[in-house]
Amino acid sequence: MPVRPMRVRRLRARKAMGNAxxxxxxxxxxxxxxxIQKTVTLVVGRGQPExxxxxxxxxxxxxxxxxxxxxxxxVVTPPQPTALADGMTVVVERGGLARMFGPGSEDVGVxxxxxxxxxxxxxxxxxxxxxxxxxxxxxxxxxxxxxVVVQGKDHDVVTNAGTVRELLSAMGIAPDRDDRVLPSxxxxxxxxxxxxxxxxxxxxxxxxxxVPYTTYTKYTDALAPGEIRIVRQxxxxxxxxxxxxxxxxxxxxxxxxLSRTVIQEAVATRRLMGREEATxxxxxxxxEASWYSFAPGSGLTxxxxxxxxxxxxxxxxxxxxxxxxVVINDRGPFGGRIIDLSNEAFARIAPLSQGVAQVRxxx
Numbered sequence: 396m397p398v399r400p401m402r403v404r405r406l407r408a409r410k411a412m413g414n415a416x417x418x419x420x421x422x423x424x425x426x427x428x429x430x431i432q433k434t435v436t437l438v439v440g441r442g443q444p445e446x447x448x449x450x451x452x453x454x455x456x457x458x459x460x461x462x463x464x465x466x467x468x469x470v471v472t473p474p475q476p477t478a479l480a481d482g483m484t485v486v487v488e489r490g491g492l493a494r495m496f497g498p499g500s501e502d503v504g505v506x507x508x509x510x511x512x513x514x515x516x517x518x519x520x521x522x523x524x525x526x527x528x529x530x531x532x533x534x535x536x537x538x539x540x541x542x543v544v545v546q547g548k549d550h551d552v553v554t555n556a557g558t559v560r561e562l563l564s565a566m567g568i569a570p571d572r573d574d575r576v577l578p579s580x581x582x583x584x585x586x587x588x589x590x591x592x593x594x595x596x597x598x599x600x601x602x603x604x605x606v607p608y609t610t611y612t613k614y615t616d617a618l619a620p621g622e623i624r625i626v627r628q629x630x631x632x633x634x635x636x637x638x639x640x641x642x643x644x645x646x647x648x649x650x651x652x653l654s655r656t657v658i659q660e661a662v663a664t665r666r667l668m669g670r671e672e673a674t675x676x677x678x679x680x681x682x683e684a685s686w687y688s689f690a691p692g693s694g695l696t697x698x699x700x701x702x703x704x705x706x707x708x709x710x711x712x713x714x715x716x717x718x719x720x721v722v723i724n725d726r727g728p729f730g731g732r733i734i735d736l737s738n739e740a741f742a743r744i745a746p747l748s749q750g751v752a753q754v755r756x757x758x
Contacts, residue, residue: 436484439463444484453478454485463487470508507554507565539586546594546644558583559590568592575643596642599653606632606731608661609682618669625666632661632731657729660700677758682733684710684754686741691725695743698725698735702758709757710736712744719743 435457437447451457455475458465465471465487472486488508541562543550556562560580563570570576575593608629618624635656641649663680690696697708706723721740728735734756738747745752 433479433481433483435479435482437461438484438486440487440489449479451479457485458487472508507552507556507562509550509552509566539584539588541584541586541588541590544589544591546592554584556584562590563592573597593643594645598640598642600638600640602636602638604634604636606634606657606659606661608632608663609680609731609733610664610666611678611680612666612668613678614670615667616670618667620669620671622669623666624668625664627662627665629664630662632657633659634731660729661731679758680733680756681713682754682756683731684734684736684741684744684752685728685732685750686736686738686747688738690735690737693739694737695719695721695740696724696737697721697740698727699723699733700726700729706758708734710734710740710744711755711757713753713755715744717744 432448432450434446434448436444437457438444447457447461449457449460451460453475454471454473454477457479458471458475465475466489468489470488472488473483538553538555540551540553543552543562543566545566545568550566552562552566554562554565556565558580559576559578559582562584563576563580570580570592573595575591575595577591578588608631610629635658636652637654637656638650638652640647687698690698697710699706699708702708702723704723707720708723709718709720711718719736719740721736725735732751734754741747741752744754
């Protein structure tokens with residue numbers, strides 16, 4: 396039975412309509428796919444940046460879709476909960492970052508990334524809106540690079556900290572009042588800034604030091620001229636020096652003596668020497684002389700550990716040959732020196748600013 400032309404036209408119209416609906420659905424699906432698909436740059440470890448087309452909605456979904464496992468020591472930037480945006484760059488550092496400090500990898504707050512590589516420097520130059528998606532405040536958008544010298548060791552970092560104090564705090568550094576921070580902790584951070592942190596500490600130490608013994612010579616006619624006989628061998632003493640030291644980054648840079656205490660006095664060597672015909676001295680001693688301004692009495696006086704009071708002693712400066720005669724009227728010194736002169740007496744043989752002079756005593 397022949398088909399009527401009208402029916403053929405209706406069948407053709409229905410088929411054309413079906414095809415149009417199918418094409419429309421395909422076009423709509425394609426547009427929807429294009430709308431939700433994103434192109435992001437992915438950098439894993441020290442590899443080259445790679446362009447990735449994805450329909451993932453977050454950084455974490457992207458990493459799962461690409462089969463990238465994130466270990467406990469790895470750092471992902473931006474953090475995994477961050478919503479993906481077209482054109483975003485995602486960096487996965489495997490050990491290249493020493494650590495991320497701050498509120499944790501699942502939050503976006505003040506952070507510091509150490510060991511800045513080329514991809515990180517590229518990221519730091521981008522606007523923070525490209526990092527942390529749109530719509531939700533993500534803390535400071537001030538992202539800079541800096542070199543932080545911590546106790547002499549350089550650290551290249553990327554951070555969103557606003558000040559030097561925030562940067563150091565994020566790195567786990569809490570300076571005390573003795574530590575040195577340059578520039579000041581309240582200084583705002585800017586790109587390529589250099590920050591220096593030196594740990595400074597002061598300690599008081601007690602150090603035992605030897606007190607060298609001196610030699611006491613007594614002249615006698617019982618021995619041949621120039622002959623020497625040791626009556627008693629000298630013994631070093633012991634003194635405790637209380638010292639304050641300044642330590643910078645673990646190294647002593649300065650020390651000062653606060654006090655000295657003799658806990659064991661030195662014993663002088665005693666010897667007899669045959670008197671030369673031209674020698675009229677009864678005894679002599681060689682060692683260091685100091686001076687003090689609170690000597691009892693006035694004039695040319697001195698303190699000696701054991702010479703009898705009233706003994707007249709000739710003091711000769713062995714460096715310049717100058718001499719002065721003093722009268723013993725006090726006891727001391729007990730720290731290894733052989734005599735303490737009054738300031739008037741010391742000024743006769745050396746400048747007071749010198750403090751100590753190598754001398755020979757004769758009496």
